[in-house]
Amino acid sequence: MLAVVGAGSWGTTIASLLAPRAATLLWARSPELARSLEDRRENEQYLPGVRVPDTLEVTADLKRAVSDAEFVFMAVPAQGFRDVLVALAPHAGADSAVVILTKGIEAGSNLRMSEIVAEVLPGIPAGVLTGPNLAQEIAAGQPAASVVAFASTELAQRVQAYLHTGTLRVYTATDVTGCEVAGATKNVMAIAAGICDGLGFGGNTRAALITRGLAELARLGTALGGHPLTFGGLAGVGDLMATCTSARSRNWSVGFSLAGGRPLADVVASTSMVAEGVNAAAPLALLARQHGVEMPIVEQIAAIVQGRVSPRDALASLLLRPARDELDEIFQSGLPAD
Amino acid sequence: MLAVVGAGSWGTTIASLLAPRAATLLWARSPELARSLEDRRENEQYLPGVRVPDTLEVTADLKRAVSDAEFVFMAVPAQGFRDVLVALAPHAGADSAVVILTKGIEAGSNLRMSEIVAEVLPGIPAGVLTGPNLAQEIAAGQPAASVVAFASTELAQRVQAYLHTGTLRVYTATDVTGCEVAGATKNVMAIAAGICDGLGFGGNTRAALITRGLAELARLGTALGGHPLTFGGLAGVGDLMATCTSARSRNWSVGFSLAGGRPLADVVASTSMVAEGVNAAAPLALLARQHGVEMPIVEQIAAIVQGRVSPRDALASLLLRPARDELDEIFQSGLPAD
Numbered sequence: 001m002l003a004v005v006g007a008g009s010w011g012t013t014i015a016s017l018l019a020p021r022a023a024t025l026l027w028a029r030s031p032e033l034a035r036s037l038e039d040r041r042e043n044e045q046y047l048p049g050v051r052v053p054d055t056l057e058v059t060a061d062l063k064r065a066v067s068d069a070e071f072v073f074m075a076v077p078a079q080g081f082r083d084v085l086v087a088l089a090p091h092a093g094a095d096s097a098v099v100i101l102t103k104g105i106e107a108g109s110n111l112r113m114s115e116i117v118a119e120v121l122p123g124i125p126a127g128v129l130t131g132p133n134l135a136q137e138i139a140a141g142q143p144a145a146s147v148v149a150f151a152s153t154e155l156a157q158r159v160q161a162y163l164h165t166g167t168l169r170v171y172t173a174t175d176v177t178g179c180e181v182a183g184a185t186k187n188v189m190a191i192a193a194g195i196c197d198g199l200g201f202g203g204n205t206r207a208a209l210i211t212r213g214l215a216e217l218a219r220l221g222t223a224l225g226g227h228p229l230t231f232g233g234l235a236g237v238g239d240l241m242a243t244c245t246s247a248r249s250r251n252w253s254v255g256f257s258l259a260g261g262r263p264l265a266d267v268v269a270s271t272s273m274v275a276e277g278v279n280a281a282a283p284l285a286l287l288a289r290q291h292g293v294e295m296p297i298v299e300q301i302a303a304i305v306q307g308r309v310s311p312r313d314a315l316a317s318l319l320l321r322p323a324r325d326e327l328d329e330i331f332q333s334g335l336p337a338d
Numbered sequence: 339m340l341a342v343v344g345a346g347s348w349g350t351t352i353a354s355l356l357a358p359r360a361a362t363l364l365w366a367r368s369p370e371l372a373r374s375l376e377d378r379r380e381n382e383q384y385l386p387g388v389r390v391p392d393t394l395e396v397t398a399d400l401k402r403a404v405s406d407a408e409f410v411f412m413a414v415p416a417q418g419f420r421d422v423l424v425a426l427a428p429h430a431g432a433d434s435a436v437v438i439l440t441k442g443i444e445a446g447s448n449l450r451m452s453e454i455v456a457e458v459l460p461g462i463p464a465g466v467l468t469g470p471n472l473a474q475e476i477a478a479g480q481p482a483a484s485v486v487a488f489a490s491t492e493l494a495q496r497v498q499a500y501l502h503t504g505t506l507r508v509y510t511a512t513d514v515t516g517c518e519v520a521g522a523t524k525n526v527m528a529i530a531a532g533i534c535d536g537l538g539f540g541g542n543t544r545a546a547l548i549t550r551g552l553a554e555l556a557r558l559g560t561a562l563g564g565h566p567l568t569f570g571g572l573a574g575v576g577d578l579m580a581t582c583t584s585a586r587s588r589n590w591s592v593g594f595s596l597a598g599g600r601p602l603a604d605v606v607a608s609t610s611m612v613a614e615g616v617n618a619a620a621p622l623a624l625l626a627r628q629h630g631v632e633m634p635i636v637e638q639i640a641a642i643v644q645g646r647v648s649p650r651d652a653l654a655s656l657l658l659r660p661a662r663d664e665l666d667e668i669f670q671s672g673l674p675a676d
Contacts, residue, residue, distance in 0.1 A: 132545035143657045144542035145549075147664050169546075169657075171664035203587075204482035207470035207580035208507075211483075211572050218570070232556070233664050234549050237575055242545035245583050249541075319481045319507075326485050326509035326571050 001025065002162065003069035005084060007033055007058065008273065009046040009135040010101055011075030014163075016139065018073075019056035021162050026058045027065035029076075029084075034060040045272065050139040063091040071099050071159060073129070074113070077274040078104025078184075081113055085120045097125040097155055099148070103183030104276035105283040110290075112180040125155055128179040129163075131171075131234040132242030134249065141167050147234045149173040171234065178226025179235040182217055185284055186240045187251045187277030188301050189213035192318075193244035194255020195304075195311045209297070209318070210244050216295040220284065223291040251277040258304065258311045281305050339363065340500065341407035343422060345371055345396065346611065347384040347473040348439055349413030352501075354477065356411075357394035359500050364396045365403035367414075367422075372398040383610065388477045401429040409437050409497060411467070412451070415612040416442025416522075419451055423458045435463040435493055437486070441521030442614035443621040448628075450518040463493055466517040467501075469509075469572040470580030472587065479505050485572045487511040509572065516564025517573040520555055523622055524578045525589045525615030526639050527551035530656075531582035532593020533642075533649045547635070547656070548582050554633040558622065561629040589615040596642065596649045619643050 004015040007028035015026040028034040037043050037058040041051050052058075059065050066072050066088045076084045081102055098121065100113045111119075117126035127150030138144050146163070148170055150156040156172035164170040173179065189210060196206045217240070218231035230236055243249045247256075254275045257267045268278060281302040288295040300314035309317075342353040345366035353364040366372040375381050375396040379389050397403050404410050404426045414422045419440055436459065438451045449457075455464035465488030476482050484501070486508055488494040494510035502508040511517065527548060534544045555578070556569035568574055581587045585594075592613045595605045606616060619640040626633040638652035647655075 132542045132549070134540065134542050137540035137542045140540075142540045142543055143546070145546035153663070166658075173664050202472065202475035202478075202480045203580045203584035204470045204472050204475045205480055207576045207583075208481070208483035208572060210579055211470070211570075211576035214570065214575055232549075232552065232570060234546060237552055238545045238549035241548055241579065241583075242541045245545075245579075246541035320504075325491070326511050 001068040002071050002073065003027065003065045004073040004075055005062070005065060005088065006075035006101075007037065007043060007046065008075060009043070010133070011073070012037075012043045012047045012052065013135045013139045014073055014075065014101060014129070015056055016050070016052045017165065017168065018162055019053040024056055025065045025069070026056055027062055028058060028060055031060040034058045047135065047139055062088050066096070067091050067093070069093065069096050071097050071162075073099045073101055075101040078102050078106055078113065078276055079279055082106060082116050082120065085116060089120055092121060092124065094123075097127065097150070099159055100126060100128045100180070102276070103130065103187055105184045105280045105287070107279055107283050110283040110287050112177070112184065114176055114180055125150060125152060126176070127155060127159065128176050128183070129159070130179045130183045130239060132238040134242055134246055136248055138168060143167045145169040145171065145234050145238070147171045147173050147179060149176045149179045149235070151176060173230065173235070175227040175230045177224055178221045178230030181221035181224055181226055182231055182236045182239060184276065184280045185217040185220060185298065186213075186243050187275070188281045188284060188298050189217070189240055190243040190249050190251035191255035191258070191275070191277045191281070191301050192297050194252035195259045195315055197252075198256040198259025199312060199315060205319075206244070210240060213244070213297050214240055216297055219293045220288055220291065220295060223293045224287070250275040254278060255311070264305060264307070277301070278305055339406040340409050340411065341365065341403045342411040342413055343400070343403060343426065344413030344439075345375065345381060345384065346413060347381070348471070349411070350375075350381045350385045350390065351473045351477045352411055352413065352439060352467070353394055354388070354390045355503065355506065356500055357391040362394055363403045363407070364394055365400055366396060366398055369398040372396045385473065385477055400426050404434070405429050405431070407431065407434050409435050409500075411437045411439055413439040416440050416444055416451065416614055417617055420444060420454050420458065423454060427458055430459060430462065432461075435465065435488070437497055438464060438466045438518070440614070441468065441525055443522045443618045443625070445617055445621050448621040448625050450515070450522070452514055452518055463488060463490060464514070465493060465497065466514050466521070467497070468517045468521045468577060470576040472580060472584055474586055476506060481505045483507040483509065483572050483576070485509045485511050485517060487514045487517045487573070489514060511568070511573070513565040513568045515562055516559045516568030519559035519562055519564055520569055520574045520577060522614065522618045523555040523558060523636065524551075524581050525613070526619045526622060526636050527555070527578055528581040528587050528589035529593035529596070529613070529615045529619070529639050530635050532590035533597045533653055534593075535590075536594040536597025537650060537653060543657075544582070548578060551582070551635050552578055554635055557631045558626055558629065558633060561631045562625070588613040592616060593649070602643060602645070615639070616643055
């Protein structure tokens with residue numbers, strides 16, 4: 001039995017991929033959404049136009065969802081992650097494992113999702129599913145590739161077997177920390193890329209911004225214990241590329257709207273979906289400072305979110321930094337000197 | 339005195355950036371183009387709509403262009419690079435240096451441009467200017483970043499000083515080989531990305547393809563002596579990102595047209611510009627085999643160019659490879675184990 005906790009677009013997509021392989025329960029917080037999904041076989045709110053498999057069961061009963069689950073796929077927003085985990089903790093099996101689909105950081109604690117699992121469900125292994133995975137495209141059956149990372153390769157391979165299909169290629173990895181840092185940080189970079197595009201800059205400007213964004217992500221990721229090569233793979237470059245160049249990305253869309261002059265509160269209020277980069281920017285900036293890592297793009301996005309600088313001024317300040325030796329600068333405190 | 343040899347879009351753009359800083363001579367192969375550029379201050383054939391500085395001199399006389407040049411910026415297509423270099427060799431000063439703007443491989447010899455310089459102008463230092471630099475955007479004054487790589491940092495810094503402006507940030511580097519391999523290979527990847535987009539695949543598919551393209555580029559680059567980190571910087575990820583996601587990229591456009599069913603000969607004949615990836619694919623595939631490096635994307639594009647496979651079948655064969663451990667697979671013979 002598999003459980004997917006959270007019936008947003010990504011949770012619904014993953015549940016739909018799992019259901020043909022194994023009995024799968026999808027938990028929706030809202031009983032109305034659960035009922036509508038059960039009845040109509042479509043998530044009209046978060047994944048309209050996509051039919052979910054007939055074998056997928058949907059419930060608003062968290063206990064029922066997770067009680068017999070071999071894997072609990074967590075697909076709730078980062079700021080609600082802990083509460084849901086606390087609520088399901090009494091019902092989770094001792095030999096279950098958590099697969100984190102959420103790409104964010106908990107504000108206040110500055111914790112990654114796997115650290116929250118370690119606090120709330122000590123002893124339960126936590127892994128990450130990540131990569132360039134815009135939900136609508138996966139749901140539409142477009143070819144894509146993902147990474148599932150667990151400290152235990154055996155666990156990663158079990159998840160791989162459930163998810164790997166003709167169109168979704170799932171790779172295994174062991175670097176949970178690196179994958180998490182990459183996933184949270186790329187959302188912030190996508191806001192920056194959206195601003196860049198929204199201000200009318202071209203492909204060169206965006207490519208330079210994303211390249212430096214990748215270096216920030218790798219610097220923080222390695223400082224926190226991630227493996228340098230993770231950032232060159234699907235969880236790093238790959239996810240960054242998809243999220244920063246697609247109008248389907250929520251975070252890119254937030255940046256694009258901000259560049260057009262819309263206030264952040266308006267942009268955020270205009271959708272029921274969560275753009276994790278908005279909440280992750282300030283915690284990531286704090287983490288970077290704590291670890292002595294320079295993350296100028298993250299700092300500027302945090303300043304925008306906090307209303308301290310305009311998108312235009314933020315981008316200008318990034319573009320006006322003096323140039324030095326490239327590798328000295330972009331990898332200064334990240335990848336090994338080698 | 340500076341010389342820019344080749345008056346295509348990129349040569350004209352760089353000459354226009356240099357002319358306000360130092361006396362600059364732009365060499366055009368065609369006397370008509372040279373005259374028209376001198377008279378109208380616009381390269382109507384290769385960079386229409388952009389006014390070149392009044393101080394830029396244009397000539398079709400190669401001897402005049404290079405005789406007193408401190409730096410000779412080479413901006414001719416890869417397959418004509420050697421011939422032009424041989425023609426200018428008798429006139430080049432003994433203490434001049436070559437800055438390579440060409441991103442390609444010489445067919446037949448499989449040599450990089452710096453290796454051709456070493457053969458034709460022994461003792462003359464050769465460096466590379468590279469990065470995410472779509473000519474039209476640079477010419478339009480859009481913010482961008484470049485890398486200039488010379489074995490000698492002092493030479494790189496002199497070029498940096500000539501080119502660095504408020505909108506173009508020029509970084510120095512020492513890894514000439516890595517920059518060259520990245521520049522030649524990303525053009526092949528751009529053809530693949532264009533095919534991917536032209537076949538109607540989405541952002542996930544393209545991101546996965548480009549991520550694996552980056553790994554190919556890094557594998558070959560390190561096998562040939564490049565520095566692993568080069569491929570994570572502007573010359574690698576940055577250039578790949580710009581070239582693979584912009585309709586302004588010639589190589590992307592070739593791939594996009596091929597996906598639509600146009601024969602390669604038609605596509606190539608329809609423009610006076612050279613898409614270097616078309617000529618680089620087969621030589622890079624040979625180099626990869628010689629060095630025992632797997633480059634499945636380059637192999638498939640070479641097969642398309644040689645008419646051995648259709649774009650659709652080539653992409654299908656790339657997407658259907660079995661998935662393993664990600665880092666084992668994508669970095670198998672490239673980046674150092676740790």
